[in-house]
Amino acid sequence: MSEKIISLDKLTKIYDDQPAVDRLSLSINKGEVFGLLGPNGAGKSTTIFMLLGLIQPTSGNLQVCGIDSTTNPIDVKRRVGYLPDDLGFYQNMTGFENLLYTASLNAISRDEAKRRAKQLLEQVGLEDAMHKKTGKYSRGMKQRLGLADVLIKEPEIIILDEPTLGIDPKGVQELLKLIKQLNKEKDITVLLSSHHLHQVQQICDRVGIFVDGKLLAKGNVNELAQQLFGVRSSVVQVEVGEITESLLARLNQLDGVTGVEKVDGSFIEVTCQENMTPVISETITQNNARLYSIRCKDHGLDEIYHLYFEGREIDENTKKAKIS
Amino acid sequence: MKIPKKLKFRKGEEETKNEKAEQKNTSPVFSVIVRKEFTDFIKSWRIIILLIIIILTCMGSLYTAITTIQDTLSRSEDVKEIAKDTNLFLQLFTTSDGTLPPFVTFVSFLGPLLGIALGFDAVNAERNKGTLTRLMSQPVPRDYVINAKFLAALLVSTTLFFALGFIVMALGILIIGIPPTFEEFLRILCFLCLCVAYIGFWLNLGILFSVRFKQAATSALSSIAVWIFFSVFYNMIIDFISKGYLNPESITSTDEAVTKQETILNLMRLSPNYLFSESTTTLLSPSVRSLGPLTMEQTVGAITGPLPFGQSLLLIWPQLTGLIAATLICFAIAYVLFMRQEIRTN
Numbered sequence: 001m002s003e004k005i006i007s008l009d010k011l012t013k014i015y016d017d018q019p020a021v022d023r024l025s026l027s028i029n030k031g032e033v034f035g036l037l038g039p040n041g042a043g044k045s046t047t048i049f050m051l052l053g054l055i056q057p058t059s060g061n062l063q064v065c066g067i068d069s070t071t072n073p074i075d076v077k078r079r080v081g082y083l084p085d086d087l088g089f090y091q092n093m094t095g096f097e098n099l100l101y102t103a104s105l106n107a108i109s110r111d112e113a114k115r116r117a118k119q120l121l122e123q124v125g126l127e128d129a130m131h132k133k134t135g136k137y138s139r140g141m142k143q144r145l146g147l148a149d150v151l152i153k154e155p156e157i158i159i160l161d162e163p164t165l166g167i168d169p170k171g172v173q174e175l176l177k178l179i180k181q182l183n184k185e186k187d188i189t190v191l192l193s194s195h196h197l198h199q200v201q202q203i204c205d206r207v208g209i210f211v212d213g214k215l216l217a218k219g220n221v222n223e224l225a226q227q228l229f230g231v232r233s234s235v236v237q238v239e240v241g242e243i244t245e246s247l248l249a250r251l252n253q254l255d256g257v258t259g260v261e262k263v264d265g266s267f268i269e270v271t272c273q274e275n276m277t278p279v280i281s282e283t284i285t286q287n288n289a290r291l292y293s294i295r296c297k298d299h300g301l302d303e304i305y306h307l308y309f310e311g312r313e314i315d316e317n318t319k320k321a322k323i324s
Numbered sequence: 325m326k327i328p329k330k331l332k333f334r335k336g337e338e339e340t341k342n343e344k345a346e347q348k349n350t351s352p353v354f355s356v357i358v359r360k361e362f363t364d365f366i367k368s369w370r371i372i373i374l375l376i377i378i379i380l381t382c383m384g385s386l387y388t389a390i391t392t393i394q395d396t397l398s399r400s401e402d403v404k405e406i407a408k409d410t411n412l413f414l415q416l417f418t419t420s421d422g423t424l425p426p427f428v429t430f431v432s433f434l435g436p437l438l439g440i441a442l443g444f445d446a447v448n449a450e451r452n453k454g455t456l457t458r459l460m461s462q463p464v465p466r467d468y469v470i471n472a473k474f475l476a477a478l479l480v481s482t483t484l485f486f487a488l489g490f491i492v493m494a495l496g497i498l499i500i501g502i503p504p505t506f507e508e509f510l511r512i513l514c515f516l517c518l519c520v521a522y523i524g525f526w527l528n529l530g531i532l533f534s535v536r537f538k539q540a541a542t543s544a545l546s547s548i549a550v551w552i553f554f555s556v557f558y559n560m561i562i563d564f565i566s567k568g569y570l571n572p573e574s575i576t577s578t579d580e581a582v583t584k585q586e587t588i589l590n591l592m593r594l595s596p597n598y599l600f601s602e603s604t605t606t607l608l609s610p611s612v613r614s615l616g617p618l619t620m621e622q623t624v625g626a627i628t629g630p631l632p633f634g635q636s637l638l639l640i641w642p643q644l645t646g647l648i649a650a651t652l653i654c655f656a657i658a659y660v661l662f663m664r665q666e667i668r669t670n
Binding site: 086087104 | 367368
C-alpha cells in the first residue's frame with residue numbers, strides 16, 4: 001500500500017445553508033491518477049479550492065502532502081500545481097514570458113526558469129508558438145500552455161479542473177496521453193475533475209463519483225459500473241412492418257426478456273438481460289412480420305452515466321411529489 | 325531526453341535551495357509582482373494615451389504661464405528685483421493668461437482621471453481573464469496581489485508627477501532666468517507629494533470598485549461618477565444649501581455669521597477636490613494667510629506679506645491628513661473585501 005498524499009476527513013462546506021460539499025472523506029495515494037466525476041455543480045471545484053486553501057472549509061480536516069491547507073496554504077501551493085477550468089493568461093505577454101512569470105512567483109531563478117520553460121514548451125508541443133502573444137493562442141494551445149505552467153514548479157501533485165473542456169477530440173487524446181505520461185515518468189499524483197466518463201475511464205486508476213457534494217462511490221471504472229447499476233442489460237431495437245398484439249406477446253414470453261415496449265410507428269424496443277438479437281429476429285420472422293431493421297443498443301459508459309443521473313432526478317421528483 | 329534525467333537528480337537539491345531562499349526573505353516575490361504590474365502599466369495604451377495628454381496639457385499651461393510672466397518682466401528692470409521677493413517662481417504653476425488654465429487646475433482635473441485609469445480594473449480584469457485563479461494557486465499570499473497593484477500604480481503616478489514637476493521647474497529656470505529659492509523648491513516638492521496623495525485617493529477608489537464590481541466597465545463608470553459628482557455637482561449642492569443657510573436676513577450677529585460660514589466650509593471640505601485645491605493654493609501662493617473666514621478685526625493691522633513655508637504647511641496639515649485618511653480608508657475597505665472574497669471565477 002503506497003502512502004496517502006491527499007486525505008480528506010468529513011470535509012464540509014456550507015454556502016447559505018446549502019451544503020456544497022457534505023462530509024467528504026477520501027484519500028488519494030501517491031502516484032495515482034484519481035478522477036473526480038460528477039455533473040456540474042456537484043461540488044468538485046469547491047473541493048479543489050479547499051485543497052488549495054483558497055476556500056475555508058466549514059468543518060472537517062484535510063491534509064495535502066501532510067500539510068493542512070487551511071492553516072498553511074502557501075506551503076501546499078508550493079507543492080501543488082493547479083490548472084483551473086477557465087484558465088487565462090496575460091494576453092500581452094508571450095507564452096514563454098507567462099511561464100517565466102509563474103516561475104518567478106515560485107522563486108525559481110531566472111536561468112533555471114528559462115531552461116525549464118523551454119523544455120516544457122517542447123514537451124507540450126508549443127515550441128513554435130512560444131514567442132507568440134497568448135492572446136493569439138487557440139483554446140487547445142492555452143490548455144497545453146496551462147499544463148506547462150502547472151509543471152514549471154515541479155509539483156508533487158497536479159490538480160486539473162476540467163482539462164479537456166472545449167478541446168477537439170484529437171487534442172483531448174494528446175492531452176490525456178501527456179497527463180498519463182507525466183504520471184508515469186515523473187511520478188506525479190494527478191487529481192482530475194471531469195464530467196466526461198469515457199475520458200476519465202481512459203486514464204484514471206480510480207474514480208470517485210460526486211453528486212450534490214457527496215461521494216457516492218469510488219473505485220476503478222468497472223467496479224463502479226457494477227456497483228452502481230448491478231446487472232447490465234441491453235436493449236434491442238426492432239423495426240417491423242406491422243406491429244400486432246400477438247407479436248408483442250410472443251416477444252414478451254421469450255426467456256431473458258424483461259420488457260417489450262412500442263416506441264413509435266413501427267419500432268419496438270425489447271429490453272433483455274443479454275444480447276438476444278438472433279432469437280428476437282427469429283421470433284419475428286416466425287410470426288410472419290416483416291423485419292426492416294434490428295439493432296442492439298449496448299450501453300456505453302457515458303450512457304450509463306446519463307441514465308444513472310436521469311434516474312436519480314426522476315427518483316427525487318417522485319419523492320418530492322410524495323412528500324407534497 | 326538527456327535533460328529530464330539530469331533534472332531528476334537535481335530536483336531534491338534545488339527544492340531545498342528554493343525553500344531556503346524563500347524563507348530568508350519573501351520580498352522577491354512581492355517585487356516580482358510589482359515589476360510585472362509596472363511594466364503592464366507603462367505598456368498599456370490606456371496609460372500611454374493619458375500620459376501624453378497630461379504631458380501636452382502641462383506643456384501648454386507652462387507656455388502660457390511663461391509668456392505671461394515674461395511680458396510682465398520685460399516691462400521694467402525693477403520688476404525682476406521685486407519678483408525675487410514675491411515667489412515669482414511659484415507663479416509658473418498658478419498663472420495663466422486666460423487662454424489655458426494653469427498647471428494646478430490641470431492637475432486637479434487630470435490627476436483623478438489618471439488615478440481611476442490606473443485602478444479601475446486592477447482586480448476584476450484578472451478575474452475576468454481567468455488569471456486570478458492561476459495567480460492565487462501560486463505560493464503567493466493573497467494580499468501581495470492587491471498591495472503590489474497599489475504600489476505599482478502609485479509608483480507610476482509618483483514618477484510621472486515628479487518628472488513633470490521637475491521639467492516645469494527646469495524649463496522655468498531656462499526660459500525666465502530666475503532660479504527658485506530653497507523655500508520655493510520645498511513648496512514645489514510638497515505640492516508634488518500632495519498631487520501623488522490626491523491621485524492615490526482616486527486610485528484607491530478605483531481599486532475598491534474593481535474589487536466590488538465584477539465588470540471593468542461598471543467600476544470605471546462608478547469611479548467616474550464619483551469624480552464628476554465631487555467636481556461638478558457637489559459644489560452646486562453646497563451653493564444651494566448655503567443660499568438658504570447664509571441668508572443675511574436671518575443672521576443677527578457676527579459670531580453667527582462666522583460659525584455659519586464655517587459650517588458651509590466644513591461641508592465643502594468633505595470633497596477631496598476641495599481639500600486638494602485648498603492645499604495647493606496655500607502651498608503655491610504664500611500670500612494666502614487663512615483658509616477660514618476672517619473678520620475685519622482680525623485683518624486690521626496685519627501686514628500683507630508671504631507666509632513662511634512652515635506656517636503654510638501648518639495651515640494645510642488637516643487637509644493633507646484628511647486626504648491621506650480618505651485614501652487609506654478606501655484601500656482598507658478594498659483590502660478587506662479582497663481578502664474575504666471568493667476566488668471563484670463566476
